[in-house]
Amino acid sequence: MNAIEIRDLCKTYDGFFLDHVNLTLPAGCIMGLVGENGAGKSTVIRLILNMIRRDGGTITLYGRDNRERQQLGKEDIGVVLDEVGISECLNAVQVGKIMRRIFKNWDDAVFSGYLRSLSIPADKQFKDFSRGMKMKLGIAVALSHHAKLLILDEATSGLDPVVRDEVTDLFAEFTRDETHAVLLSSHIVSDLEKICDYIAFLHRGKLLLCEEKDVLKDTYGMIHCSVSRLQELALDAVVGKRESPYGVEAMVVRSRVPAGWEISPVDIEQLFVFMVKGGRAA
Numbered sequence: 001m002n003a004i005e006i007r008d009l010c011k012t013y014d015g016f017f018l019d020h021v022n023l024t025l026p027a028g029c030i031m032g033l034v035g036e037n038g039a040g041k042s043t044v045i046r047l048i049l050n051m052i053r054r055d056g057g058t059i060t061l062y063g064r065d066n067r068e069r070q071q072l073g074k075e076d077i078g079v080v081l082d083e084v085g086i087s088e089c090l091n092a093v094q095v096g097k098i099m100r101r102i103f104k105n106w107d108d109a110v111f112s113g114y115l116r117s118l119s120i121p122a123d124k125q126f127k128d129f130s131r132g133m134k135m136k137l138g139i140a141v142a143l144s145h146h147a148k149l150l151i152l153d154e155a156t157s158g159l160d161p162v163v164r165d166e167v168t169d170l171f172a173e174f175t176r177d178e179t180h181a182v183l184l185s186s187h188i189v190s191d192l193e194k195i196c197d198y199i200a201f202l203h204r205g206k207l208l209l210c211e212e213k214d215v216l217k218d219t220y221g222m223i224h225c226s227v228s229r230l231q232e233l234a235l236d237a238v239v240g241k242r243e244s245p246y247g248v249e250a251m252v253v254r255s256r257v258p259a260g261w262e263i264s265p266v267d268i269e270q271l272f273v274f275m276v277k278g279g280r281a282a
Helices: 041-048 092-102 108-117 130-144 159-174 187-196 213-219 268-278
Strands: 003-015 016-026 029-034 056-061 077-080 149-153 179-187 198-203 205-213 221-225 238-244 247-251
Touching: 003 041, 003 179, 016 056, 016 179, 016 198, 016 205, 029 041, 029 268, 041 056, 041 108, 041 149, 041 179, 056 268, 077 130, 077 221, 092 108, 092 130, 092 179, 108 130, 130 179, 130 187, 187 205, 187 213, 187 247, 187 268, 198 268, 205 213, 205 268, 213 221, 213 268, 238 268
Parallel strands: 029 179, 029 198, 077 149, 149 179
Antiparallel strands: 003 016, 003 056, 198 205, 221 247, 238 247
């Protein structure tokens, strides 16, 4: 079963249009949602959570329309937005006590374990937390009520590299259960490349692509050559390029490059940058 299915999703704001977005996140998988500021990542997440009204299209969560009364409830979705939304006067222990009354499936033992493993102080007020510490507490809450679907908007933002590594390992462990899934937006593309099964690229409200990470790496590659030699390739073979006094670096579609060319692997950050600069989806 698919955890999330989005078809022809549209939303219009003054100066912005989310343009017929289509993506599918299978259960048991992690999807990274990549895009520059203003690309529409947070809009997509808020539409999934039914926080704002969509102008067109459909969204289903585990086969149910996200607007139905029988949709996944708060027990089944763990959410961490770019603003965590915890009262500034509370400490972590008090947050746990409040969440116990909100979530029927709240697990004190699990929450306490995350406080320890993420080094979250138990008695320090939320207003005195760093941004990274606020995110860690939000993640601990999201993981402590036995949710099936985690939706995280810039959840690794503000975390140091060691803690980011610990947090991304938590997400990987979460999806060992094949009924679970994670949608994670981040500007830190290296995090997404490490843990994500699927990558979705948003640019100015348009979805450039949504595909399995391994398929993307098999489909695209990098070449380094002279400007004149690059002109030997068909136009539809080149997704994007960067010229310098030393030649040209280009991202290409492997299947459209003739035999004999040396093609290097592409990483996800390169893929996104070249696609955006190329101005199109391949």
